[in-house]
Amino acid sequence: MRNFVWRIAPIFLLTVRQFSGGKAVRAVLGLALVPTLFAAVYRVNPDVNRPRRFLDDSILQVLLPTILPLAALVLATATFGDEIEDRTLPYLVLKPVSRLKIVFEKMMASVIVSTPIIALGVLISWFLVFMRDSRDNTDMLWATLASVVVGVVLYTCVFQLLSLLIRRAILASIVYSLVWETVLGRFIPGLRYLSIRQVVTSVYTSVLDDRRLGTNNAFSTGGALIGAVVVCVIAIALSTWRLNKLNIE
Amino acid sequence: MQPPDHVMLPGVIPGRQPTIICNRISKWYGDIVAVSDVTIGVGPGVTALLGPNGAGKSTVLKMITGLLSPSSGTIRIFGKSPRGAPSTYRSIGLVHEVEHIYPYLTGREFVRMNAILQKVPNLDDAVNQAIELVEMSDARDRQIGGYSKGMRQRIKVAAALVHNPSVVLMDEPLNGMDPAQRLHMINLLRELGQTRTVLVSSHILEEVERFAENIIVIVNGKLAAAGDFRAIRDRIDTHAHAVRIRSNHPRYLAMALIGDPSTKSVRMDREDRVVVETIDVRGFYRALPVLARKSNIRLLDISAVDESLASVFSFLVEG
Numbered sequence: 001m002r003n004f005v006w007r008i009a010p011i012f013l014l015t016v017r018q019f020s021g022g023k024a025v026r027a028v029l030g031l032a033l034v035p036t037l038f039a040a041v042y043r044v045n046p047d048v049n050r051p052r053r054f055l056d057d058s059i060l061q062v063l064l065p066t067i068l069p070l071a072a073l074v075l076a077t078a079t080f081g082d083e084i085e086d087r088t089l090p091y092l093v094l095k096p097v098s099r100l101k102i103v104f105e106k107m108m109a110s111v112i113v114s115t116p117i118i119a120l121g122v123l124i125s126w127f128l129v130f131m132r133d134s135r136d137n138t139d140m141l142w143a144t145l146a147s148v149v150v151g152v153v154l155y156t157c158v159f160q161l162l163s164l165l166i167r168r169a170i171l172a173s174i175v176y177s178l179v180w181e182t183v184l185g186r187f188i189p190g191l192r193y194l195s196i197r198q199v200v201t202s203v204y205t206s207v208l209d210d211r212r213l214g215t216n217n218a219f220s221t222g223g224a225l226i227g228a229v230v231v232c233v234i235a236i237a238l239s240t241w242r243l244n245k246l247n248i249e
Numbered sequence: 250m251q252p253p254d255h256v257m258l259p260g261v262i263p264g265r266q267p268t269i270i271c272n273r274i275s276k277w278y279g280d281i282v283a284v285s286d287v288t289i290g291v292g293p294g295v296t297a298l299l300g301p302n303g304a305g306k307s308t309v310l311k312m313i314t315g316l317l318s319p320s321s322g323t324i325r326i327f328g329k330s331p332r333g334a335p336s337t338y339r340s341i342g343l344v345h346e347v348e349h350i351y352p353y354l355t356g357r358e359f360v361r362m363n364a365i366l367q368k369v370p371n372l373d374d375a376v377n378q379a380i381e382l383v384e385m386s387d388a389r390d391r392q393i394g395g396y397s398k399g400m401r402q403r404i405k406v407a408a409a410l411v412h413n414p415s416v417v418l419m420d421e422p423l424n425g426m427d428p429a430q431r432l433h434m435i436n437l438l439r440e441l442g443q444t445r446t447v448l449v450s451s452h453i454l455e456e457v458e459r460f461a462e463n464i465i466v467i468v469n470g471k472l473a474a475a476g477d478f479r480a481i482r483d484r485i486d487t488h489a490h491a492v493r494i495r496s497n498h499p500r501y502l503a504m505a506l507i508g509d510p511s512t513k514s515v516r517m518d519r520e521d522r523v524v525v526e527t528i529d530v531r532g533f534y535r536a537l538p539v540l541a542r543k544s545n546i547r548l549l550d551i552s553a554v555d556e557s558l559a560s561v562f563s564f565l566v567e568g
Contacts, residue, residue, distance in 0.1 A: 007372075010365045017353050087347040090316055091408075095366035096339045244333055248316040 032121030258290030274322030352394030398425030
């Protein structure tokens with residue numbers, strides 16, 4: 001199986017190996033367990049009437065706006081960032097391989113490694129919050145996992161592009177997540193349509209279809225998915241163009 | 250910009266078609282000029298890209314491979330620009346200067362990954378052959394993170410040759426190798442040169458002599474000299490060289506050297522080593538062991554003074 005993956009997607013497997021057991025993966029795991037910590041605290045002193053509300057708040061106020069972009073940026077900026085820093089990128093670009101393939105396999109490796117780790121944090125949190133609740137709450141689990149998948153893909157595409165455009169990609173990604181999406185988004189309503197966070201939140205609320213949430217979605221389900229595809233295509237196209245033009249010292 | 254007439258290109262042996270053509274290439278970073286208006290050609294056989302550290306050799310190699318775009322000028326390999334045309338890399342193998350290789354891969358995995366990316370048909374055979382070629386079969390299943398510097402150099406060479414490229418570019422490939430490994434690598438370079446275009450950068454003149462028939466000398470980013478090694482070596486030999494010698498009786502050695510006709514000046518440095526300036530390098534290296542034996546002096550270490558090497562290369566620019 002491993003030999004087969006090496007032959008089909010060598011850059012994907014190389015990047016997965018690059019991540020495995022490294023500091024970056026441990027950082028993602030640490031971030032993914034933050035909502036679990038909140039859930040554990042809730043478990044100690046549960047408000048039995050409001051477990052759904054508690055988890056909703058954790059997801060909409062902590063996981064989707066803060067944890068998800070930070071966890072995605074750790075690996076997404078490392079895909080090319082580590083190769084540039086270690087000066088190993090020539091081993092990949094001096095080959096008869098299209099730049100699109102390099103960008104795509106790197107992006108997929110980052111998504112495939114970070115998604116299960118964040119999903120694990122979600123699963124444990126969900127279990128802790130609802131462990132003594134007899135009602136069917138799986139709708140929240142599926143909605144969260146769907147928004148995590150869409151969010152990881154989107155943030156990875158954008159942050160990977162940033163790592164090819166500028167040297168301080170991590171800083172720029174944090175500024176994007178915390179300033180652009182959080183602070184500016186509050187004061188300039190139009191920015192909601194240029195916000196990954198809004199797309200991800202829209203996916204969550206649309207899949208959950210819970211009117212009690214009362215969130216003001218910027219996108220419908222269809223709009224969110226179309227927006228996500230457009231952002232991914234543009235980010236991958238720009239990353240490919242940038243990798244073609246990059247001067248590698 | 251008119252493409253140069255390849256017959257007149259510096260670096261090309263008359264009668265041979267150049268594989269690589271660099272036409273008036275320059276590279277600058279803000280106010281700093283790394284390479285200035287270099288026009289060279291490289292044809293089949295082994296050509297050495299010679300120059301002191303920081304002369305611009307690596308920059309030239311990176312521009313040839315397409316890792317860097319020239320600020321001005323053009324580069325062609327088999328008539329194609331390497332930048333933006335990944336298919337060109339099917340015929341190129343590069344051993345680049347950077348020591349770091351993916352430390353979590355084994356030597357075999359690294360060579361295999363290069364073979365897969367090069368779409369080599371008989372994968373396992375090609376990988377095993379390339380590893381055998383650099384005598385790394387015993388260590389192929391160990392992680393690269395545990396390799397010595399010389400082993401990393403050799404596995405890089407195996408990875409660069411696994412797809413049997415017709416153009417091989419090597420940036421200081423002998424760095425970090427012990428004498429036996431160097432000898433093996435030099436023989437390999439000669440062998441490769443019989444059927445391929447091989448361009449090897451080095452800052453050590455004596456090393457280059459052993460594998461290259463043709464040299465291109467770069468100093469301060471400019472082309473200083475290009476052509477047949479022996480002709481350039483003769484020009485270099487007319488310039489004063491400084492050699493530093495450590496021995497068991499430095500003062501007796503200094504006295505013995507003063508009387509030798511190839512010696513221009515003799516002094517002692519702070520570490521009690523003899524520093525000799527000579528105007529006839531070959532004559533000096535012939536005379537030195539004879540003088541030492543006569544005076545019953547043991548020679549412990551002989552090395553060229555670095556500033557002297559830079560001055561020798563600069564002399565080529567001026568001359």
